[in-house]
Amino acid sequence: MISRLFVTRVMRLTFALSLAIVRGCPISWLLVQRRGFVRNSPYPILVSDPSVYRRFRGRPLRSRVMTARVLFALVFVAALFAEQPIAYSHRKHLALGLQCLDCHSMADIGPAATIPSVGKCMLCHAMAATDKPEVKKIADYAAKGIEIPWQRVYEFQPHAFVRFNHAAHLHAKVDCATCHGDMTKVDTAQKLVNHNMGTCLSCHRQKGASQDCATCHY
Numbered sequence: 001m002i003s004r005l006f007v008t009r010v011m012r013l014t015f016a017l018s019l020a021i022v023r024g025c026p027i028s029w030l031l032v033q034r035r036g037f038v039r040n041s042p043y044p045i046l047v048s049d050p051s052v053y054r055r056f057r058g059r060p061l062r063s064r065v066m067t068a069r070v071l072f073a074l075v076f077v078a079a080l081f082a083e084q085p086i087a088y089s090h091r092k093h094l095a096l097g098l099q100c101l102d103c104h105s106m107a108d109i110g111p112a113a114t115i116p117s118v119g120k121c122m123l124c125h126a127m128a129a130t131d132k133p134e135v136k137k138i139a140d141y142a143a144k145g146i147e148i149p150w151q152r153v154y155e156f157q158p159h160a161f162v163r164f165n166h167a168a169h170l171h172a173k174v175d176c177a178t179c180h181g182d183m184t185k186v187d188t189a190q191k192l193v194n195h196n197m198g199t200c201l202s203c204h205r206q207k208g209a210s211q212d213c214a215t216c217h218y
């Protein structure tokens with residue numbers, strides 16, 4: 001027989017996990033804040049933000065709210081780990097001898113490296129590997145005249161107003177792998193290198209590049 005204590009522990013763990021997830025999701029967190037928690041619910045009160053607890057103490061936690069929260073959290077997590085629309089492979093294409101700039105063709109002349117358009121894929125895939133299901137999807141996008149909705153991998157928080165420039169780095173002989181890792185080992189792009197102000201500045205200091213705020217911020 002499963003003991004009550006065991007059930008409570010599992011519930012506690014599930015709840016702690018869902019709370020952790022929910023707190024990362026603005027929409028579901030808002031929902032939680034609006035509904036609040038109750039003392040004598042089967043779930044322990046884990047609200048570490050005292051203002052939230054004080055405001056909502058004593059209000060019943062409805063199971064529907066719990067379900068909605070968990071659903072929200074699941075959708076949120078699914079979105080976070082969303083696969084790319086097409087199982088593109090850096091590993092396979094680089095093994096064919098393609099260079100980064102063949103596809104990310106603006107990297108040496110502009111601020112953005114850019115993601116290749118579906119038209120560029122079709123230069124080869126009008127003929128190459130047309131029997132593969134993932135390649136058929138590319139042809140579908142091209143036929144409909146819509147771009148493949150790739151998910152971004154590297155991104156700054158919009159409110160940090162960061163100005164980045166690929167061309168400046170390539171001209172200073174910083175290569176792609178320094179900032180993006182070994183892409184020959186991955187299929188769809190993965191965040192192999194973390195970029196934040198600290199990592200930018202430590203290289204800028206080392207190479208004598210500008211550390212002026214306005215170099216990197218609007």
Ligand code: HEC
Nearest residue numbers: 093098099100103115150151152153154176180183188189
């Ligand atoms: C045949 C074309 C092709 C080649 C060659 C290629 N890429 Fe890509 N790259 C893509 C496509 C398509 C995506 C978008 C899908 C994805 O994220 O994997 C992408 C995405 C990326 C991303 C993620 C961008 C973001 O923030 O969303 C990075 C970084 C990247 N490539 C770096 C490289 C580097 C470095 C090389 C060379 C070693 C390279 N790529 C070669 C097609 C290519």
Ligand code: HEC
Nearest residue numbers: 100104107112113114154155156164169174175176179195
């Ligand atoms: C000094 C570090 C650095 C170097 C060198 C670098 N990148 Fe990036 N790359 C970044 C950062 C940071 C971002 C995110 C920029 C943003 O979100 O505005 C990025 C974004 C990208 C993207 C996403 C699309 C875009 O244009 O924002 C691609 C693709 C990419 N890099 C490919 C490359 C390739 C290919 C090379 C080599 C030719 C390269 N990068 C060299 C740091 C670097």
Ligand code: HEC
Nearest residue numbers: 086087088089092116120121123124128129132134135138
């Ligand atoms: C220079 C030619 C060329 C370009 C450009 C190119 N590919 Fe490919 N691609 C190939 C070849 C050749 C294969 C077959 C490789 C293999 O089977 O190992 C392939 C295979 C594939 C596959 C099937 C992989 C598998 O084994 O199932 C996908 C998916 C794919 N490419 C997506 C893309 C996308 C998306 C783009 C545009 C960003 C693109 N390719 C651009 C030449 C190219």
Ligand code: HEC
Nearest residue numbers: 155156157160162196197200201204210211212213215216
């Ligand atoms: C070499 C480039 C670089 C320089 C120089 C630089 N920053 Fe940043 N800064 C960044 C990057 C990259 C981020 C992180 C953005 C992110 O996390 O998405 C950042 C983040 C920040 C943030 C945090 C934004 C937030 O809310 O998360 C602040 C504030 C900031 N910078 C201020 C400054 C000030 C002030 C200076 C001058 C003393 C400065 N930065 C110089 C690149 C730089």
Ligand code: HEC
Nearest residue numbers: 163164165168172174178195199200203204207209215216
């Ligand atoms: C591995 C070293 C390295 C890293 C990491 C690096 N930079 Fe740089 N950066 C340089 C060098 C070298 C220059 C060129 C200095 C020059 O041309 O005088 C430069 C120049 C720049 C410039 C000036 C462009 C121009 O128009 O002159 C900007 C903006 C910039 N970096 C932003 C960033 C940001 C933002 C990050 C972090 C995401 C970053 N850098 C990470 C080495 C680096």
